[in-house]
Amino acid sequence: MALQARRLSRAVVPIYHAWTKRLELTTKLLSINACSIRNASFAQDLSLGKLNLDWLFPYPTLESREDLDEINILSQSVGKFFDERVDSKKFDLEAKIDDDVMKEIKEMGLCGLQVPVEYGGLGLNNLQYAHIVQELAKDGSIYMILAHHLMAVKAILFGGNEEQKERLLSELASGDSIGGFCFSESPDGLDAQQIETFAHLNEGGTEWILNGEKTLVTNGNSGGVFIVFAKTRLYDVKDKQVDKITAFVVERNFDGVSAGEMNDQIGVRASETCSLLFDNTPVPVANILGEVGKGYKIAMDVMNSTRFASGCYASGLLRNLIRPACEHAHERQQFGTKLAEFGLIQKKITEITCEAYAMESVAFIVAHQTDLHPHDCYIEAAMVKIYSSETAWKYTSECLQVFGGLGYMKDYPYERMLRDSSYGLVFQGPNHLLKLYVALSSLKFASKELEVLAANMFNFSSPERKLRVKYHDADGSHLERLPWIRDGLHHTPATQRTADDLSLNFLHPQLHGCGKIVEHCVDVFFTRLLVLMKLHGKTLPTDELMLETLADVSTQIFVMAAVLTRCNKSLLFRLPNCENELNIASLFINKTFRDVEHRLQEIHVDFAEGFIPEQREVSRKTMKDQEYLFTHPLEVLHRYFDHPKYLESMDKIKALP
Numbered sequence: 123m124a125l126q127a128r129r130l131s132r133a134v135v136p137i138y139h140a141w142t143k144r145l146e147l148t149t150k151l152l153s154i155n156a157c158s159i160r161n162a163s164f165a166q167d168l169s170l171g172k173l174n175l176d177w178l179f180p181y182p183t184l185e186s187r188e189d190l191d192e193i194n195i196l197s198q199s200v201g202k203f204f205d206e207r208v209d210s211k212k213f214d215l216e217a218k219i220d221d222d223v224m225k226e227i228k229e230m231g232l233c234g235l236q237v238p239v240e241y242g243g244l245g246l247n248n249l250q251y252a253h254i255v256q257e258l259a260k261d262g263s264i265y266m267i268l269a270h271h272l273m274a275v276k277a278i279l280f281g282g283n284e285e286q287k288e289r290l291l292s293e294l295a296s297g298d299s300i301g302g303f304c305f306s307e308s309p310d311g312l313d314a315q316q317i318e319t320f321a322h323l324n325e326g327g328t329e330w331i332l333n334g335e336k337t338l339v340t341n342g343n344s345g346g347v348f349i350v351f352a353k354t355r356l357y358d359v360k361d362k363q364v365d366k367i368t369a370f371v372v373e374r375n376f377d378g379v380s381a382g383e384m385n386d387q388i389g390v391r392a393s394e395t396c397s398l399l400f401d402n403t404p405v406p407v408a409n410i411l412g413e414v415g416k417g418y419k420i421a422m423d424v425m426n427s428t429r430f431a432s433g434c435y436a437s438g439l440l441r442n443l444i445r446p447a448c449e450h451a452h453e454r455q456q457f458g459t460k461l462a463e464f465g466l467i468q469k470k471i472t473e474i475t476c477e478a479y480a481m482e483s484v485a486f487i488v489a490h491q492t493d494l495h496p497h498d499c500y501i502e503a504a505m506v507k508i509y510s511s512e513t514a515w516k517y518t519s520e521c522l523q524v525f526g527g528l529g530y531m532k533d534y535p536y537e538r539m540l541r542d543s544s545y546g547l548v549f550q551g552p553n554h555l556l557k558l559y560v561a562l563s564s565l566k567f568a569s570k571e572l573e574v575l576a577a578n579m580f581n582f583s584s585p586e587r588k589l590r591v592k593y594h595d596a597d598g599s600h601l602e603r604l605p606w607i608r609d610g611l612h613h614t615p616a617t618q619r620t621a622d623d624l625s626l627n628f629l630h631p632q633l634h635g636c637g638k639i640v641e642h643c644v645d646v647f648f649t650r651l652l653v654l655m656k657l658h659g660k661t662l663p664t665d666e667l668m669l670e671t672l673a674d675v676s677t678q679i680f681v682m683a684a685v686l687t688r689c690n691k692s693l694l695f696r697l698p699n700c701e702n703e704l705n706i707a708s709l710f711i712n713k714t715f716r717d718v719e720h721r722l723q724e725i726h727v728d729f730a731e732g733f734i735p736e737q738r739e740v741s742r743k744t745m746k747d748q749e750y751l752f753t754h755p756l757e758v759l760h761r762y763f764d765h766p767k768y769l770e771s772m773d774k775i776k777a778l779p
Contacts, residue, residue, distance in 0.1 A: 169568035171648030182490030228297025241291035259438030262542030263392035274301025281411035299346030366415030378403035389541035433485025436510035440478035484684035511546030557673035
């Protein structure tokens with residue numbers, strides 16, 4: 123048995139290197155750093171079959187009632203301003219925010235939401251900022267303007283020295299200058315690693331000369347301070363020339379800075395997105411953020427620390443749709459019956475409510491954890507961005523159907539809200555690449571435990587045989603997990619000590635059933651993951667279809683857990699409408715549980731061996747031919763019902779008993 127364990131240990135070593143190689147490639151494509159593993163995150167623990175209860179409990183809240191009252195007053199003021207002064211229809215048609223509205227936005231302090239108080243801002247933390255974003259969701263263009271402005275602010279906070287912060291943050295906080303974040307350059311705006319903008323130091327060593335073009339720059343036309351990432355040539359330890367990315371602060375009034383034509387977008391049309399050109403632009407050496415060649419990390423820290431806001435925006439967007447959808451359903455009649463009495467209309471509105479609650483729940487958890495551990499929440503922030511953008515796109519479309527033909531009219535805001543929601547699918551990285559990042563980052567962390575894990579595996583030669591995996595406490599005295607797989611598509615995970623801890627020590631009695639469902643999903647996910655790692659080994663990191671499913675399922679489990687802990691807080695404190703929250707949470711968890719079961723069946727060995735190869739073959743042929751090759755259904759050379767083969771077949775059918 124010891125010999126078998128050593129063999130398994132040697133076999134899994136190449137798997138870790140395969141994870142690492144694949145993650146590095148995906149990281150370059152996404153322009154993101156691998157998640158820090160100093161403190162295991164929820165997603166990392168999930169890949170080891172554990173629920174990170176420290177992440178979930180207690181559900182985040184502000185430190186005092188005074189803090190809550192202050193943020194509520196600010197939130198209500200922002201909401202009232204948007205209701206009374208923001209004409210989103212006009213801004214969308216003209217592709218521009220009115221100057222007087224932008225002036226009021228600056229006067230309200232919305233440009234300095236997360237600028238520290240000592241530099242003239244409001245100094246909100248991520249949890250407080252998340253609350254305000256839900257009100258900013260009333261206009262997608264304004265939200266995007268302020269989101270990119272904040273990215274410039276955070277770049278200065280993360281990489282700037284004290285002189286730069288004092289000089290730049292005060293004017294950004296007041297709105298005297300609007301910030302822009304200039305990173306990607308590829309024509310489609312996806313491959314941010316292909317940076318060609320270059321900067322070289324002048325002969326005097328006093329200025330960097332910048333040349334290049336940045337595409338898809340929000341605030342490109344009206345911004346005054348831009349964080350520009352460009353390649354600079356350095357010498358490594360071997361005295362070899364290498365190009366590294368450096369972050370520069372470029373101001374609008376610098377020579378050689380010009381904006382291209384405005385992009386005509388389908389959504390967030392008033393966000394003033396355009397190209398920004400630099401033609402021998404001199405940048406003082408004092409305008410470098412951080413160290414020369416270390417700009418890439420600044421860019422990644424900024425994007426990873428702001429992705430959680432996508433969930434706040436999406437939840438606010440869906441929340442704003444619930445009331446008008448319900449009002450329309452009560453007013454509109456069809457076949458003599460109000461729409462509100464139709465079960466399918468009720469189902470759409472209920473699902474919108476559930477998803478808004480779920481996105482809100484998970485976004486605030488990640489916002490809080492980003493405050494506590496800013497370098498250990500990158501995977502969860504990506505999960506929030508993926509889930510919220512896809513859910514917002516899906517359910518704004520569902521809401522549009524509630525309004526019928528009215529929903530497609532520009533006189534109503536619903537078609538614009540659908541168009542605005544589409545931007546989230548590609549903002550801060552396209553979802554299909556972020557899913558690879560989520561899966562590979564989590565599994566790279568798990569693969570480091572494979573050597574110990576393999577030493578405790580028995581009878582693992584076939585997924586149809588019993589699988590036993592031991593997890594001991596530090597003293598080796600307790601057995602935490604004994605999952606196993608039965609034949610077919612069914613599986614029965616064993617009861618775990620973690621489930622008892624979750625139900626008995628953390629959950630309200632009314633949530634014990636939901637807690638067991640979440641724990642069951644963790645068991646099934648972990649068991650299926652072990653089988654996949656055994657069967658596919660080094661090739662699993664290259665199987666994007668499998669990785670997508672793993673990312674989707676882990677994201678769904680994370681959202682389920684967030685809903686569980688939020689509802690638990692409401693029940694324990696008997697908050698208003700807590701019983702309705704219980705219904706919403708139970709409905710969402712049960713629905714998502716069925717989705718998780720279905721998605722995991724897609725990668726079951728019996729199912730995947732037939733379905734996935736067929737899908738790959740169809741994809742390969744389509745990509746090769748680059749067209750629709752099938753014969754048109756009406757294209758025939760004869761009357762098939764007179765064809766001898768047809769008549770022969772019909773005779774056989776008629777002869778059947």
